[in-house]
Amino acid sequence: MAKIKTTYKDAINLALVQEMERDDSVFIYGIGVPDHKKIFGTTANLVEKFGKERCFDTPLSEDALTGMALGAAINGMRPILVHIRVDFSLLAINQLVNQISAFRYISNGKFKVPIVIRNIIGRGWGQGCQHTKSMQSLFAHIPGLKVVMPTTIEDAKGLTAAAIRDNNPVMLMEHRWLYFQEGEVEEEPFILPLDKASKIRDGKDITIVATSWMNVEATRAADILEKRGVSVEIIDPRCISSIDIDPIVKSVLKTKRCIIADYDWVYGGISGELSSQIYDWCHKSLKAPIKRIGFAHIPCPTARHLEDEFYSNSADIIREVERILGLPEMDLTGEEFYSYENKFKGPF
């Protein structure tokens, strides 16, 4: 099996191409999907390859477009709806929560509802309070929706393909900064399970459960902490709607310490659910209370220094690890942290 050099965004694109080639009932649509910007490149070549019937632009009608996905799905199609910002999916919350998530259940299993909704999440470049959210916790709260956050390039390809083949509604949450990731992936079509966590890094002193972009921050924090002899294990749940708790419990029983770094608001968020589940299994083994890291409990402000405070990063993780382990604060001068100042300049 040959691997190819690629990026996260091209891995999504390849999964879309391969699944649309494999199955004629797959189609992709949404505001701006076939336009020249191609949803940050993820929908490149689709309209050219599959035509306007299977890849099309739409009215600015998120609510009806989402209802449309349900109607098409129960009539034998496999829709992929794209929101260039997850924030726009809120216009369709009625269809998601009142219709799509409940449709199979309320009909006593009569229908299957194969829908993929791709939501681009997270931080950009001064995007303010309406183009910056993540909201996996909100969607995961609803029974009947699968919520999946691909982190690596392999995830991007394998989980996108799996979501398309799944016979249930799947919310894919794609962090825009992950799009630039470079690496290798299997060229041939493959799928990854939609309900399994993955271990990002082996360690023994503390477990960090991180979602989406926070895996990047946690990995950087782990690299820096390693220099002073702290060994960090990182687990990515990937599936938010049904937590694969076993590998997380196994890790925490080993390290006896845990931080949850979620890319969402902390208050009422999925980090609370994770924490509760980990306590259920590990409370007798824990040497310190579980700590949670995430967004400040405010709407996201625009100016850079405020935005920096809103989101958590590697430095926040390092300080929390130090507190838990009872270590003095290390000098972080000279350490390089992720900044997309150079790669990501906007305007969008």
Next chain:
Amino acid sequence: MDNKIIELYKKIYLIKKVEDVIKDNYFDDEMKTPMHMSKGSEAIAAGVCFALGDRGQYFSTYRSHAPYLASGGDVKKFFAEMYGKKQGQYAGRAGSMHIASPETGHISSSAIVASNIPVAVGAAWANKMQKNGKIVVVFFGDGAMDEGNFWESINMASLWSLPILFICENNKLAVHTRPEERQGYSNIEKIIEQFGMIKSSALGISVELVYDITDLILKAMIEQKRPGFIELEYYRHLEHVGINSDINETYREVDNKRFCKDKDPILELRERLLILDINVESIEAEISKEIYVALEHAKKGEFSDISEIYKDVFYG
């Protein structure tokens, strides 16, 4: 003798009688499900479904009894669903507000106003892609036209020339609120005309008239490959939800009262059948018998095992 008129009468009588039987039993409190009764609108669902036949896929509101029964939905499973029994159409999960009969074309009922309209649009889009000749019908009330979903949906149906027929069952009441309190326009037909739909409007009391109009609109829709829109006015005989009359409430007009009494779809056709010397009593007796058998079957049915509750949230 035209058999059609008898078949249409059977449909509207079935809907009426089912709801009469519900009324007789509702206060036993064994049917624990809010019901939005179809009484007064029997001719609309019956006429439209009869005109569509096997081609039809129906999406409805929580006023679900008429489209379920008009499409040919199983009467035993209907009553068992109302009683929450495992023999019910959806084993008690759906109740009155979400019952449907996909086997006979009634795909779903939704209890959020207008929320089934875009779902119907998606179904029509799929049918167009699959070139299967199916035609989607979506039933909604005039209250739904206040929702953004409605406007988004008619725009998409028009833009993509979808095989979908919008049926506005206009009773001029959104729960208890009249159009003049809600609508900044006076003529929906003129607006629909701008969307290039095949359109018509009429009083939805005569089931034959509803059938004829639907048939004409369908022919034009197929010929011109355009969506259709029919506004059918009717009189809601009962209150918004439940089996009681609200005819003396202030939000009902005098005209409404008169029409409820004089323009009942069943009485209208029944009188004509009698003139034609058709044995109406025997038709009605046969339907009533089926309904009472279904009622007893439902009452005797069992509740599903509680372990069933977690099944089918997801496929697989």
